[in-house]
Amino acid sequence: MSYSPLLQQxxxxxxxxxxxxxxxxxxxxxxxxxxxxxxxxxxADKLQEAMQRIGHCAIxxxxxxxxxxxxxxxxxxxxxxxxxxxxxxxxxxxxxxVGYRGLxxxxxxxxxxxxxxxxxxxxxxxxxxxFKQEDxxxxxxATGTTVEGEATAHYITEMARGNGVSVSRIAxxxxxxxxxxxxxxxxxxxxxxxxxxx
Amino acid sequence: MSYSPLLQQxxxxxxxxxxxxxxxxxxxxxxxxxxxxxxxxxxADKLQEAMQRIGHCAIxxxxxxxxxxxxxxxxxxxxxxxxxxxxxxxxxxxxxxVGYRGLxxxxxxxxxxxxxxxxxxxxxxxxxxxFKQEDxxxxxxATGTTVEGEATAHYITEMARGNGVSVSRIAxxxxxxxxxxxxxxxxxxxxxxxxxxx
Numbered sequence: 001m002s003y004s005p006l007l008q009q010x011x012x013x014x015x016x017x018x019x020x021x022x023x024x025x026x027x028x029x030x031x032x033x034x035x036x037x038x039x040x041x042x043x044a045d046k047l048q049e050a051m052q053r054i055g056h057c058a059i060x061x062x063x064x065x066x067x068x069x070x071x072x073x074x075x076x077x078x079x080x081x082x083x084x085x086x087x088x089x090x091x092x093x094x095x096x097x098v099g100y101r102g103l104x105x106x107x108x109x110x111x112x113x114x115x116x117x118x119x120x121x122x123x124x125x126x127x128x129x130x131f132k133q134e135d136x137x138x139x140x141x142a143t144g145t146t147v148e149g150e151a152t153a154h155y156i157t158e159m160a161r162g163n164g165v166s167v168s169r170i171a172x173x174x175x176x177x178x179x180x181x182x183x184x185x186x187x188x189x190x191x192x193x194x195x196x197x198x
Numbered sequence: 199m200s201y202s203p204l205l206q207q208x209x210x211x212x213x214x215x216x217x218x219x220x221x222x223x224x225x226x227x228x229x230x231x232x233x234x235x236x237x238x239x240x241x242a243d244k245l246q247e248a249m250q251r252i253g254h255c256a257i258x259x260x261x262x263x264x265x266x267x268x269x270x271x272x273x274x275x276x277x278x279x280x281x282x283x284x285x286x287x288x289x290x291x292x293x294x295x296v297g298y299r300g301l302x303x304x305x306x307x308x309x310x311x312x313x314x315x316x317x318x319x320x321x322x323x324x325x326x327x328x329f330k331q332e333d334x335x336x337x338x339x340a341t342g343t344t345v346e347g348e349a350t351a352h353y354i355t356e357m358a359r360g361n362g363v364s365v366s367r368i369a370x371x372x373x374x375x376x377x378x379x380x381x382x383x384x385x386x387x388x389x390x391x392x393x394x395x396x
Contacts, residue, residue, distance in 0.1 A: 004261060004264070016230070016240070040245050046204075046211035047208065
């Protein structure tokens with residue numbers, strides 16, 4: 001090979017990024033060395049700092065470098081509503097959309113016994129504690145529509161009911177502006193079955 | 199926004215990678231935090247080390263953390279042949295292909311007066327010095343087929359001839375196994391004009 005040893009190590013290290021293979025890693029390494037060494041050093045600093053300092057919020061389990069994240073610490077949020085999502089990206093998507101003013105709980109995954117992911121790994125003991133301690137009126141389930149997501153939603157539904165908390169699930173169906181002939185058949189048949197009288 | 203400040207900084211910093219926008223950067227940050235913190239820290243270390251230590255080989259200008267790169271230091275290479283390429287990636291491609299045993303000269307770009315890239319920026323003074331000092335018999339031009347690449351090739355041709363060094367250019371034409379109807383017309387007409395009698 002004709003890379004210098006350190007360059008080869010850099011290329012190998014860049015491959016830990018998702019979706020980055022040998023060719024992309026090479027392109028990134030050359031780009032950073034040729035055009036943006038300052039940006040690369042800054043990125044390295046931020047990676048170090050983030051990996052060391054970012055943990056999980058003690059209340060909602062979302063990523064946070066503080067013990068309690070800004071969302072949970074915000075007294076203006078409606079603490080009677082709790083939206084349960086699978087990933088931190090879901091929180092971002094919901095916050096970017098509309099006027100949900102309640103709190104969140106981030107599972108960081110879904111129940112998947114074969115992968116060794118049970119209720120404890122999803123922090124459901126923390127969630128159960130919140131059902132008992134806090135005055136939560138409604139749990140809004142926004143977990144995925146995969147089999148695992150449904151199983152997780154079912155599990156949390158049972159937990160919430162056991163604590164006298166009412167449960168709802170976000171609406172699934174045809175996206176607004178979606179063309180019917182481009183929608184997958186699973187979504188379409190769900191939309192048909194869940195039709196509402198007007 | 200619902201990212202923690204440090205997470206937002208990490209996402210912004212990741213955008214210095216080529217081809218990585220806001221969404222990809224978010225995906226990378228979440229992936230590294232959830233699945234591969236060790237890999238991320240290793241990557242940060244390598245980025246720091248590479249950006250600080252990797253410079254250019256004093257002889258061929260390729261990336262190297264040593265003053266003289268392994269290729270130039272290799273006494274088994276044929277020092278009478280010198281292949282001129284635009285980027286370090288070109289050296290890798292040529293080395294991975296076949297039995298070229300000569301040396302390289304990496305321009306790190308091509309002549310582009312409008313961008314302020316002249317002969318000095320491409321290290322052509324170093325190349326001129328090599329023409330004078332070393333016993334180079336043939337210069338093989340492998341610069342790109344863009345206007346700038348051609349201009350650069352022309353400039354180096356004049357330089358080499360002035361020093362009594364013979365010049366060749368790698369063959370351009372239809373790739374082996376290429377289907378004629380999928381080849382761009384520029385390549386095809388070039389291949390027609392440069393046909394060889396058999």
